[in-house]
Amino acid sequence: MSKKNVLVAQSGGPTVAINASLAGVIQGVLDSEKYDTIYGSIYGILGILENNLMNLSEKVSESKNFLDTLKVSPAMYLGSCRYKLPDYEDDDATYTFIFNQLKKYNIGAFFYIGGNDSMDTVLKLSHYGEQIGSDVRIIGIPKTIDNDLCETDHTPGFGSAAKYVAATILEVAHDTFIYSVPSVTILEIMGRDAGWLTAASALARNDYNTAPHLIYLPEVAFDRQQFVSDIKAQLAKRNNVIVAVSEGIRDKAGNYISASTATNDQFGHSQLSGTGKCLEYLVKEEINVKCRSIEINVLQRAAAHCSSLTDLDESVMLGRQAVAEAEKGNTKCMMTLNRISNTPYKCEIGFAGIDHIANEAKSVPREWINEAGNDITPALLEYLAPLIIGEPDIQYKNGLPVYLPVEHLDTGK
Amino acid sequence: MSKKNVLVAQSGGPTVAINASLAGVIQGVLDSEKYDTIYGSIYGILGILENNLMNLSEKVSESKNFLDTLKVSPAMYLGSCRYKLPDYEDDDATYTFIFNQLKKYNIGAFFYIGGNDSMDTVLKLSHYGEQIGSDVRIIGIPKTIDNDLCETDHTPGFGSAAKYVAATILEVAHDTFIYSVPSVTILEIMGRDAGWLTAASALARNDYNTAPHLIYLPEVAFDRQQFVSDIKAQLAKRNNVIVAVSEGIRDKAGNYISASTATNDQFGHSQLSGTGKCLEYLVKEEINVKCRSIEINVLQRAAAHCSSLTDLDESVMLGRQAVAEAEKGNTKCMMTLNRISNTPYKCEIGFAGIDHIANEAKSVPREWINEAGNDITPALLEYLAPLIIGEPDIQYKNGLPVYLPVEHLDTGK
Numbered sequence: 001m002s003k004k005n006v007l008v009a010q011s012g013g014p015t016v017a018i019n020a021s022l023a024g025v026i027q028g029v030l031d032s033e034k035y036d037t038i039y040g041s042i043y044g045i046l047g048i049l050e051n052n053l054m055n056l057s058e059k060v061s062e063s064k065n066f067l068d069t070l071k072v073s074p075a076m077y078l079g080s081c082r083y084k085l086p087d088y089e090d091d092d093a094t095y096t097f098i099f100n101q102l103k104k105y106n107i108g109a110f111f112y113i114g115g116n117d118s119m120d121t122v123l124k125l126s127h128y129g130e131q132i133g134s135d136v137r138i139i140g141i142p143k144t145i146d147n148d149l150c151e152t153d154h155t156p157g158f159g160s161a162a163k164y165v166a167a168t169i170l171e172v173a174h175d176t177f178i179y180s181v182p183s184v185t186i187l188e189i190m191g192r193d194a195g196w197l198t199a200a201s202a203l204a205r206n207d208y209n210t211a212p213h214l215i216y217l218p219e220v221a222f223d224r225q226q227f228v229s230d231i232k233a234q235l236a237k238r239n240n241v242i243v244a245v246s247e248g249i250r251d252k253a254g255n256y257i258s259a260s261t262a263t264n265d266q267f268g269h270s271q272l273s274g275t276g277k278c279l280e281y282l283v284k285e286e287i288n289v290k291c292r293s294i295e296i297n298v299l300q301r302a303a304a305h306c307s308s309l310t311d312l313d314e315s316v317m318l319g320r321q322a323v324a325e326a327e328k329g330n331t332k333c334m335m336t337l338n339r340i341s342n343t344p345y346k347c348e349i350g351f352a353g354i355d356h357i358a359n360e361a362k363s364v365p366r367e368w369i370n371e372a373g374n375d376i377t378p379a380l381l382e383y384l385a386p387l388i389i390g391e392p393d394i395q396y397k398n399g400l401p402v403y404l405p406v407e408h409l410d411t412g413k
Numbered sequence: 414m415s416k417k418n419v420l421v422a423q424s425g426g427p428t429v430a431i432n433a434s435l436a437g438v439i440q441g442v443l444d445s446e447k448y449d450t451i452y453g454s455i456y457g458i459l460g461i462l463e464n465n466l467m468n469l470s471e472k473v474s475e476s477k478n479f480l481d482t483l484k485v486s487p488a489m490y491l492g493s494c495r496y497k498l499p500d501y502e503d504d505d506a507t508y509t510f511i512f513n514q515l516k517k518y519n520i521g522a523f524f525y526i527g528g529n530d531s532m533d534t535v536l537k538l539s540h541y542g543e544q545i546g547s548d549v550r551i552i553g554i555p556k557t558i559d560n561d562l563c564e565t566d567h568t569p570g571f572g573s574a575a576k577y578v579a580a581t582i583l584e585v586a587h588d589t590f591i592y593s594v595p596s597v598t599i600l601e602i603m604g605r606d607a608g609w610l611t612a613a614s615a616l617a618r619n620d621y622n623t624a625p626h627l628i629y630l631p632e633v634a635f636d637r638q639q640f641v642s643d644i645k646a647q648l649a650k651r652n653n654v655i656v657a658v659s660e661g662i663r664d665k666a667g668n669y670i671s672a673s674t675a676t677n678d679q680f681g682h683s684q685l686s687g688t689g690k691c692l693e694y695l696v697k698e699e700i701n702v703k704c705r706s707i708e709i710n711v712l713q714r715a716a717a718h719c720s721s722l723t724d725l726d727e728s729v730m731l732g733r734q735a736v737a738e739a740e741k742g743n744t745k746c747m748m749t750l751n752r753i754s755n756t757p758y759k760c761e762i763g764f765a766g767i768d769h770i771a772n773e774a775k776s777v778p779r780e781w782i783n784e785a786g787n788d789i790t791p792a793l794l795e796y797l798a799p800l801i802i803g804e805p806d807i808q809y810k811n812g813l814p815v816y817l818p819v820e821h822l823d824t825g826k
Contacts, residue, residue: 014588043593074584080591163812167718170813171487175427175715177822178493180456206811208818238823297707302588305580305719308812388812398619399576399721399801400583405621409590410651 003036004108011044011114014075015157016304017315018143021113022077023070024319026056034327039105044081045121048101071312072392073403074304085121088128095128102136109137109326115144119334119358126332126354137326140334140354141318145301147196148361151352152336159311159387162200164303165189168296169204173211176240183290184231184241184283188276190300192248195219195364199376200384201244211242218248219364220373222257228286230374247275305401309390321349345386416449417521424457424527427488428570429717430728431556434526436483437732439469447740452518457494458534461514484725485805486816487717498534501541508541515549522550522739528557532747532771539745539767550739553747553767554731558714560609561774564765565749572724572800575613577716578602581709582617586624589653596703597644597654597696601689603713605661608632608777612789613797614657624655631661632777633786635670641699643787660688718814722803734762758799
């Protein structure tokens with residue numbers, strides 16, 4: 001039987017581990033006796049629709065450090081997209097086109113590395129493929145800094161983002177503690193629906209650092225007056241209070257805190273200010289104290305120079321194992337990480353049917369948040385701790401980290 | 414002649430190199446045959462006024478990695494202050510108290526590590542000491558991420574901040590280039606009066622990365638319509654445009670761009686939005702394109718895990734040499750870095766009289782900015798490039814950088 005080729009793509013928001021999974025898939029194909037050439041689809045599923053593919057086998061053979069550098073490079077080497085496939089009952093033509101493309105390139109397996117929305121694409125393509133009797137294996141490989149995918153203990157990209165958030169809180173604590181003047185510092189952390197990443201701020205606590213002193217997650221309804229009381233209670237105990245807050249906190253009625261501070265810009269248009277900025281205004285209004293808010297912004301998903309080696313290693317393994325599962329005939333599934341033990345930390349690779357993953361989200365369990373709703377429990381800290389361990393070997397040139405060139409994405413018009 | 418003791422303090426805003434200079438001063442005293450115990454004043458000059466001193470000689474002897482860890486730790490181990498000494502013509506009592514304290518602790522030399530305002534303190538104490546015939550040597554050791562101190566080629570702390578800014582721009586570029594949808598990303602960088610740090614964003618450019626595509630410094634009057642034209646011209650050439658802008662840009666009339674977007678918060682009070690946010694609104698209003706602004710915030714002065722080894726090494730040397738100069742009898746001066754050559758990079762330690770340093774600031778020369786005022790010249794890039802070279806050996810524990818404990822600053826009440 002002649003060898004088939006492989007297609008891989010990346011989708012959704014960036015993480016620093018999504019290229020590590022790509023490196024794993026490529027390595028899996030290089031090691032495979034069943035698969036031949038590996039193609040990458042540029043800009044996620046759009047590359048297939050627009051016939052924009054890249055021969056990754058050639059790229060690897062051209063550059064000897066390709067896979068090592070790819071593993072530590074942030075964001076998506078192949079580019080990304082935010083494209084939702086139509087339902088195939090409504091639009092059969094898109095699906096016909098995609099499966100014709102797979103046939104044209106002699107594709108035996110398609111791997112889609114992404115988050116919730118990308119698993120929706122895996123689900124739809126799997127179902128359609130099944131319906132038309134296609135033998136193309138379709139497997140999802142998870143990634144998201146939000147850590148909110150079901151069926152997997154945690155998601156690739158989360159551990160590195162958690163490490164960055166914790167390191168940032170620690171460094172901001174050093175920055176804040178230097179003044180004897182009382183102050184409140186609020187850090188706004190990503191995670192619109194799940195508080196996993198905000199919870200990771202607690203990893204910054206150590207023998208001498210007590211920050212963050214308060215933690216607010218979207219899983220608990222946010223109460224402004226309680227928040228003000230919490231801050232006052234902390235200020236009675238120490239000069240410099242540091243708060244970690246999720247961008248997604250909502251009040252009892254379900255309204256985002258950020259949305260409640262609509263302000264008018266210079267053109268008279270309504271603009272939403274961020275959650276951290278909103279709480280900064282609240283503190284300044286209710287308590288006579290110096291207050292600063294910091295939005296960590298995209299750096300928490302892009303700072304590859306501060307990645308977790310545990311995260312990158314697991315991401316590579318998921319990619320390699322995905323190829324092995326496809327070889328065995330598995331399809332219509334997403335690769336998963338299954339934690340065996342915490343001490344010592346041990347995690348195995350598995351897979352789960354895609355039906356129960358796409359379009360569902362995993363929140364922080366209420367029992368992992370303290371009763372007052374302003375901190376996390378030791379059990380959650382124990383879950384988080386192993387995920388940020390280890391530092392990858394990043395090369396530096398001219399004082400800056402060396403990442404894989406992406407000039408094919410910074411295109412002229 | 415019996416040995417004298419040494420007093421050292423830190424002041425102003427944090428950098429990641431100000432502890433390296435402290436480590437240098439401590440090492441200098443340990444190596445000295447003239448000086449005995451070294452005391453640290455907690456919270457800058459306030460520690461002397463409030464009798465809050467720490468015996469650093471004891472600290473060093475208690476912990477074997479003290480100096481190595483101190484060198485790589487962010488912010489001020491001794492805490493800081495924003496305290497301006499009164500003129501001694503107005504308030505002789507404060508000066509009498511300070512010099513009595515110096516006498517009480519048998520201080521032979523006082524080192525103040527800080528920026529512009531701290532050099533004002535060095536100036537005033539020097540003048541007063543001269544007037545009363547004190548033989549205490551008083552020497553300033555520069556630091557500021559703004560790089561705006563006179564008489565020195567560059568300032569400790571700037572190289573590391575520059576490295577962080579450049580690494581961040583590079584990582585944001587990777588994060589931004591993944592989408593085929595046009596976008597504008599604006600990074601707001603610290604530097605209210607001088608554009609050195611914003612200029613350092615250009616160090617992110619390499620073989621494949623063209624970002625930042627536009628750079629705006631406070632040294633050139635900012636024109637909103639020209640800015641919109643610049644963005645449009647860039648969007649005609651590429652999908653994803655990245656802009657580096659100083660927080661301190663002003664229009665022709667001298668008004669801060671940030672201040673012109675006063676908005677009303679939820680309580681009806683006027684709030685100033687940041688420069689980046691202001692330009693984001695402008696782009697959204699004038700051009701129909703996705704736009705995001707990112708305020709790098711305090712991380713550019715606190716991210717010790719991304720320090721420049723060149724910066725830290727020079728900072729240590731400045732501290733050591735300051736002690737040597739005091740031993741030789743020099744006083745009333747600030748230590749300086751004097752660049753000998755660019756390739757190979759060579760820098761010598763010197764010192765300059767304090768009179769012409771305090772309360773003056775060094776801007777980016779106009780000839781180092783391009784004619785259009787939206788980029789820097791190769792000559793400025795050549796000046797900046799050597800300052801970010803090298804990575805210190807940071808230890809990690811539980812996945813996070815190991816810094817020197819500052820529990821003495823996170824005090825209860």
